[in-house]
Amino acid sequence: MTGDEFAGLLDAFTRSAESGDGARFARHFTEDGIYYDYIYGPHRGRADIAHMLEGLFHRDATDYRWEMFDPVFDGQQGYAWSLSSFTSTIPQFAGRRVVIDGMSRFIVRDGLIAEYRESVNGGVAMAQLGVEPARMAKVFSRWSGWLHERPETQAYLARPKGSRTGG
Secondary structure (H helix, E strand, O other): OOHHHHHHHHHHHHHHHHHOOHHHHHOOEEEEEEEEEOOOEEEEHHHHHHHHHHHHHHHHEEEEEEEEEEEEEOOOEEEEEEEEEEEEOOHHHOOOEEEEEEEEEEEEEOOEEEEEEEEEOHHHHHHHHOOOHHHHHHHHHHHHHHHHHOHHHHHHHHOOOOOOOOO
8 A cells, every 4th residue: 555545545544434334344454453443442353443433433423524634655554634623412411512633553464454542632632521520530530541541552661661572
């Protein structure tokens, strides 16, 4: 896959996400692909990824937009900056519009996404929704736990300062 083909994949990926069609969205992933969502957690395999999009995200939001910018790709791994926005349909936040910027990392295998991870400032999203500070603290604690549980985080913390991997 070339850099231009990767940019095309990102465009199709985000358009599929905007459509709310879970099966269409999941077809951008390998059969064993994994989508790590910062709100809904990890989803493995096409059926689970399709459910995340339709049964969770599009259940909780409407007017969804997502665009990727400045993609870079090395033949196996790619990154892009994004903007996304939605209007909440969750009863306590209904009608509130949210805009989020983020960074996405894609591991690509045979032209499909094998792994997707995102890094966004969820606190900014929660502030736009009007989430109570105590609830934010609970969510941030859960996210912190996820970060510390990741094998790559544990490996990083186990290495002495000044050591590096792969370079």
